[in-house]
Amino acid sequence: MTTPQRPSIYFNVHLVSDSTGETLNAVQRAACAQFENVQPLEHNYYLVRSERQLERVMREIEAAPGVVWYTISDEALRARLESFCRERGVATLPVLDASIAMLGRHLGISANHKVAGQHALDQDYFDRMEAINFTLAHDDGQNVNGLIGADVILLGVSRTSKTPTCVYLANRKVRAGNIPLVPGVALPDFMEKLGEKGPMVVGLKISAERLVQIRRQRLISLNQDEHTIYADEDAVRDEVTQANRLFQRNKWKTIDVSRRSVEETAAAILNLLNERRGQI
Structure with missing residues (x-):
């Protein structure tokens, strides 16, 4: 007797980046691949660097709640997004923070938190x-x-x-x-x-x-x-x-x-x- 397949689980995932979003997409898909029958409904927001752009993002999150993964260097924008999500019980994850913090401790220096710092200006x-x-x-x-x-x-x-x-x-x-x-x-x-x-x-x-x-x-x-x-x-x-x-x-x-x-x-x-x- 075959075991019936568990139906797929769909959920909204909002990927908010002040750069190209490539890092977010790679990490999110690698994480979701570890769960069977999970289908993320992706909402992608790229080059989010102003209050006006963030307003649009927050409206989308409110219309389709889920989880929010982000890479935003601007402290004011980060704080506003985090506060908005916290008030609505929406889980957030600053994808690069743990890696940057660990590297800072190892090197004994502080990160400069510049936008799209992974890209050389060539x-x-x-x-x-x-x-x-x-x-x-x-x-x-x-x-x-x-x-x-x-x-x-x-x-x-x-x-x-x-x-x-x-x-x-x-x-x-x-x-x-x-x-x-x-x-x-x-x-x-x-x-x-x-x-x-x-x-x-x-x-x-x-x-x-x-x-x-x-x-x-x-x-x-x-x-x-x-x-x-x-x-x-x-x-x-x-x-x-x-x-x-x-x-x-x-x-x-x-x-x-x-x-x-x-x-x-x-x-x-x-x-x-x-x-x-x-x-x-």
């Missing part, structure tokens, strides 16, 4: 920051005309991890942008006219069953009704079918993200980029 750093700025400015269909200057344009229906994949690519100095595929909304005219030397277009595919599951959990995390057309099985199946037909019609490269992590998707895109650059 050309590699500036190239990375330029890619990140480009990606943030061209996220979720923003500034679509500027996408002609991208290295990669990701297309996909809602909840196919377009934004975190783009940010991960930006950390690898790839100028990435993304456009959501919304039923009834046409793509920009230039998209279907891109030549071989233009941006590489990659379609993110996902199974309808997996997408329904992700969307329903997202609605639950936001305390919204999960029984809407956004997560309706027939509507989602049609949405996915239309997206796949679009990819096929334009002969765009595709990656199935149904069971892939963001890192795996980004690695596959980097491989496609390297192959393409070798052919041009």
